[in-house]
């Protein structure tokens with residue numbers, strides 16, 4: 340259900356007149372340029388609203404998702420692979436090693452499809468996002484970038500990726516970016532679309548946009564400010580800083596440093612990441628997903644709406660199987 344009038348606070352990045360003329364407005368609902376924060380509301384007790392709080396509107400003026408999908412498909416290569424595991428932790432792999440896991444156009448479209456699959460995965464609790472072959476992701480495929488370097492197409496690609504990454508972050512799963520090797524440009528933005536970042540020694544997160552004559556456009560700057568604060572974000576973007584694991588920990592970008600691969604296959608780092616994430620995903624899916632939902636609403640919604648959402652989510656777990664079992668076991672929390 341789309342939030343109704345009083346609670347609707349919409350963050351809109353809108354465009355007056357021609358493509359390329361950017362105006363950043365924080366505004367109220369009504370006219371054009373919608374980025375809607377949607378929450379679903381349970382009709383009755385026990386009804387699960389854990390589809391997450393959000394599909395993002397793709398109806399912003401000038402943005403025809405079908406059209407941009409077709410355009411992106413014209414730049415093939417690589418894949419986005421998804422493995423859903425019995426443990427409730429899925430692994431999403433950015434797979435284009437010949438181009439250091441750069442995002443081709445078809446990979447952008449595949450990412451959207453994988454996010455849709457994860458939105459439908461009701462048993463899921465966690466997600467690890469990694470790159471293939473020991474490196475994370477070198478951003479958008481520069482061959483595709485060159486071919487769609489006109490402002491209209493660039494803006495459409497930007498909106499497509501911004502929507503997809505917003506949906507990724509809002510999934511009712513605790514998500515981790517496993518950063519082995521380099522996360523550059525759009526790859527750095529991708530790391531911020533996860534709840535946590537784990538870095539492997541030698542790993543690097545670097546917003547190289549400035550050197551490309553750009554700023555982040557996939558939502559990476561907005562998310563970065565929320566993660567490390569505006570001072571650090573300014574330094575990272577302004578200096579195109581190479582953030583290694585040590586600096587990552589220091590500024591709060593990294594949540595942990597792993598030992599990393601023993602054999603260069605990435606297997607050990609993935610195992611370590613699964614163990615790390617397992618500390619937070621142990622327990623019933625309904626509860627873990629509810630935890631993510633209340634945190635996302637607290638982070639993204641105005642307080643009044645977040646409190647209402649929290650009540651609604653609370654209603655989905657109160658008196659539920661996990662709650663009743665805990666009461667029956669007279670659990671002590673020493």
Ligand SMILES: CCC(=O)SCCNC(=O)CCNC(=O)[C@H](O)C(C)(C)COP(=O)(O)OP(=O)(O)OC[C@H]1O[C@@H](n2cnc3c(N)ncnc32)[C@H](O)[C@@H]1OP(=O)(O)O
Nearest residue numbers: 437438439441477478479480481482523524525526547551
């Ligand atoms: C959203 C905005 C954006 O994301 S803009 C894109 C930002 N990213 C970049 O500018 C990355 C540019 N690439 C690099 O700096 C280097 O290739 C990095 C990733 C550091 C790897 O260096 P190095 O280990 O020496 O390998 P290399 O340069 O020989 O690369 C191997 C092959 O991969 C390719 N590659 C790499 N990155 C991209 C990319 N983003 N798009 C397309 N191709 C990429 C290289 O061109 C190279 O290909 P080839 O072997 O020469 O055919």
